[in-house]
Amino acid sequence: MGMWIFVGSAIGIAALILAVIAWVNRCKECGNLGHAFSSEKVADFDSGKAFVVCKQCGARKHQGTVSADGSVMWFGGGTGTFDEDGSYQSDSGGYGDGGDGGGGGGE
Numbered sequence: 001m002g003m004w005i006f007v008g009s010a011i012g013i014a015a016l017i018l019a020v021i022a023w024v025n026r027c028k029e030c031g032n033l034g035h036a037f038s039s040e041k042v043a044d045f046d047s048g049k050a051f052v053v054c055k056q057c058g059a060r061k062h063q064g065t066v067s068a069d070g071s072v073m074w075f076g077g078g079t080g081t082f083d084e085d086g087s088y089q090s091d092s093g094g095y096g097d098g099g100d101g102g103g104g105g106g107e
């Protein structure tokens, strides 16, 4: 019996945490809550700034620092790398943007 209360509480707490994360990281421009979990990332190498871009309204927010070699330090913690073609790879094991896992060569 107590087991189910525990499970229910755990799910409730997890949902609450996700809701808080979504709310805190929502897009300030359009209020898009999905922004916390799905957003574009772009780098401006000239200014050394890394931006998180809202997929819904396109608002750009200065959220990190990018080096000339493409490595990014986010203000909120975490690092990543911008490839030459502008695509972003997170160093934290693909949190957020998928990731292809293997990383081996084809052939």
Ligand SMILES: [Zn+2]
Binding pocket: 027, 028, 029, 030, 031, 032, 054, 055, 056, 057, 058, 059
């Ligand atoms: Zn937005």
